[in-house]
Amino acid sequence: MGSNITLKHIAEELGVSTMTVSRALNNHENVDDRTRKKVVEKAKSMGYTPNLVAKSLVSKKTYSIGVIIPEISHMFFAQVVKGIDDITYRQEYQLILTISAEDIDREKKALQTLRSKRVDGILVSCSESTGDFSHFKEVIDSGTPMVFFDRCITGVGASTVSVNDKEGSKRITQHMIDHGYKRIAYLHGPEVSVGLDRLNGFREALSESNIPERKNLILESGYLEQGGYGAMQKLLKLPEEHRPDCVIAVNDPVAIGAVECMREHSISIPDDIAIAGFSDDIRAGLMECPLTSVKQPAEKIGREATKKLIKTIQNSDESPEDIELNTELMIRQSCGC
Amino acid sequence: MGSNITLKHIAEELGVSTMTVSRALNNHENVDDRTRKKVVEKAKSMGYTPNLVAKSLVSKKTYSIGVIIPEISHMFFAQVVKGIDDITYRQEYQLILTISAEDIDREKKALQTLRSKRVDGILVSCSESTGDFSHFKEVIDSGTPMVFFDRCITGVGASTVSVNDKEGSKRITQHMIDHGYKRIAYLHGPEVSVGLDRLNGFREALSESNIPERKNLILESGYLEQGGYGAMQKLLKLPEEHRPDCVIAVNDPVAIGAVECMREHSISIPDDIAIAGFSDDIRAGLMECPLTSVKQPAEKIGREATKKLIKTIQNSDESPEDIELNTELMIRQSCGC
DNA sequence: TTGTACGCGTTATCAA
DNA sequence: TTGATAACGCGTACAA
Numbered sequence: 001m002g003s004n005i006t007l008k009h010i011a012e013e014l015g016v017s018t019m020t021v022s023r024a025l026n027n028h029e030n031v032d033d034r035t036r037k038k039v040v041e042k043a044k045s046m047g048y049t050p051n052l053v054a055k056s057l058v059s060k061k062t063y064s065i066g067v068i069i070p071e072i073s074h075m076f077f078a079q080v081v082k083g084i085d086d087i088t089y090r091q092e093y094q095l096i097l098t099i100s101a102e103d104i105d106r107e108k109k110a111l112q113t114l115r116s117k118r119v120d121g122i123l124v125s126c127s128e129s130t131g132d133f134s135h136f137k138e139v140i141d142s143g144t145p146m147v148f149f150d151r152c153i154t155g156v157g158a159s160t161v162s163v164n165d166k167e168g169s170k171r172i173t174q175h176m177i178d179h180g181y182k183r184i185a186y187l188h189g190p191e192v193s194v195g196l197d198r199l200n201g202f203r204e205a206l207s208e209s210n211i212p213e214r215k216n217l218i219l220e221s222g223y224l225e226q227g228g229y230g231a232m233q234k235l236l237k238l239p240e241e242h243r244p245d246c247v248i249a250v251n252d253p254v255a256i257g258a259v260e261c262m263r264e265h266s267i268s269i270p271d272d273i274a275i276a277g278f279s280d281d282i283r284a285g286l287m288e289c290p291l292t293s294v295k296q297p298a299e300k301i302g303r304e305a306t307k308k309l310i311k312t313i314q315n316s317d318e319s320p321e322d323i324e325l326n327t328e329l330m331i332r333q334s335c336g337c
Numbered sequence: 338m339g340s341n342i343t344l345k346h347i348a349e350e351l352g353v354s355t356m357t358v359s360r361a362l363n364n365h366e367n368v369d370d371r372t373r374k375k376v377v378e379k380a381k382s383m384g385y386t387p388n389l390v391a392k393s394l395v396s397k398k399t400y401s402i403g404v405i406i407p408e409i410s411h412m413f414f415a416q417v418v419k420g421i422d423d424i425t426y427r428q429e430y431q432l433i434l435t436i437s438a439e440d441i442d443r444e445k446k447a448l449q450t451l452r453s454k455r456v457d458g459i460l461v462s463c464s465e466s467t468g469d470f471s472h473f474k475e476v477i478d479s480g481t482p483m484v485f486f487d488r489c490i491t492g493v494g495a496s497t498v499s500v501n502d503k504e505g506s507k508r509i510t511q512h513m514i515d516h517g518y519k520r521i522a523y524l525h526g527p528e529v530s531v532g533l534d535r536l537n538g539f540r541e542a543l544s545e546s547n548i549p550e551r552k553n554l555i556l557e558s559g560y561l562e563q564g565g566y567g568a569m570q571k572l573l574k575l576p577e578e579h580r581p582d583c584v585i586a587v588n589d590p591v592a593i594g595a596v597e598c599m600r601e602h603s604i605s606i607p608d609d610i611a612i613a614g615f616s617d618d619i620r621a622g623l624m625e626c627p628l629t630s631v632k633q634p635a636e637k638i639g640r641e642a643t644k645k646l647i648k649t650i651q652n653s654d655e656s657p658e659d660i661e662l663n664t665e666l667m668i669r670q671s672c673g674c
Numbered sequence: 675t676t677g678t679a680c681g682c683g684t685t686a687t688c689a690a
Numbered sequence: 691t692t693g694a695t696a697a698c699g700c701g702t703a704c705a706a
Contacts (some may be wrong), residue, residue: 007684016692017692017694018683020692026685047475050453050684052454053393053455054394059684072418094435096401098431112386117401283619286620288625343700353676355701359700360676392700394681394698395682677706679702681701686695
């Protein structure tokens, strides 16, 4: 445990100074070839492993980046993490993962811990409950490079990587309108970031087609299955003639929760009520009635965010950027096509 | 960046020694209440964040544990990670995640880096290609606590947490036999760890029912969708009378790959060929023909492995243990029930 | 109650 | 080419 081999141990065995050992092991120029060979061999035979903690203390670099995601059971985030790992692996950064579980206090704490660990940078997707940004602002102002992805906060000095949420949401709504649905319900997430953007896209599509918004058809659902289930229950309690003929959800988990609720009420999809989601969850195509959705390039989001973060780490005058990736409509059966 | 506030800065501002500041901030006994108050306030106003790197160098503890998983797109591992986070969060450990991508070289490198980062312990699920254990043995012998989960290596001095793979595989095979299937194919993973255990369970069930093994129905598929797809293709190239009437796969991704192949060949499940998987993937219940599978308590595996690891970290004479969790048969339609 | 000296493992710097 | 010294930020041990 504590009995780790250090440079000093090797130096003593060889009767040289620790600096010589350090130089030899780090491929510095000015080392005699025979000395280097001796050192390298001895280090190997003694099972030396460099202590990155000590190295970090000196260099002020940890080569690790912190990642804060709200949830990992949501396949979207798992795929983003894969994209992040793609890049960090190649660039030799380590990845410290924390899950905020949609809880702002955990998010704050994670931020604090990552800062204490002196990560070189942070990637964040905000928790559902994130209403104020002060904790992010503080970290950014302290000089720690930070990039938001998916659930972003703009205008606080950090870069953001997201899909064009408003546009995607507008397009799928348009698609439903074109298909002739009249009473379109919307299950929305919290009104920040993507939640707000998608809701706005929905509204814009309605407005452009001169369809009035109906307040009782626009419900908050959060981002998880149970929220979709609950919101759908409310919709089904409406008098028959006020029920929607179509439901659009802020994301696929919410849509799937709603589907579950409809199934229990023996409501046929898409004949009784059509539905569409957002994110193209791994389950979307496999459902009894495959779910129409908006595909987000999850891995790519992870990769782009990480690339931008590393650029910002390595070049302190890299300027913040809002990167927007394109979505793709995945038309399946749940929309009635 | 480098301009982080240190104890010394606070001390200078206040005209006291760094030790006083350290003690005040760490809630030590012997500090005058007024001094403490002054220090705490000043620390806050200066935006002090303790440097855990320096702390770790002294204490030889990093409060971080390394996790090596072969894949994160496989929902099973994402859920395990959630279980791991459950415990690490509560116990105030950080989680360094690395993905081996089923590549033994990445696995070795990850192990090396984690050791250099001086993680307090390591959780591993072996990559598919892991044939020799020497790299694990080396780390274990060096004194770094390690716990294997799911894809374990036993007998090298580390604890293991897994489901009773052999038993689960045997049970599902038995289920298929009871159902009257005669020509049962098996798509197996690499013959180590769970791959081997599940294959053995399959064999044992056949043998107990006096069903002869047919070599051409037992194929290697790896652990991923494409492997299942490829193996199924081979099975379908067999002359009609030699084709299986039932396929059991080492895990759900492989089963799903096989199903995809069958769909392309217009083979009806379960009428033409029945199929079962293992792991109860999130997709299993949602497929066109819902997939019969063996459920592994993924989150629990993560939790138990982490608990055991932390115990081992905190108590150096905690002895290694092989923990086995129970599986549950998830009977759906793909088996013809 | 507070302060001083030293060490954790490494590297930058300057001297030999 | 090699070595001695100091420093990174913090905490332990001891002294005042």
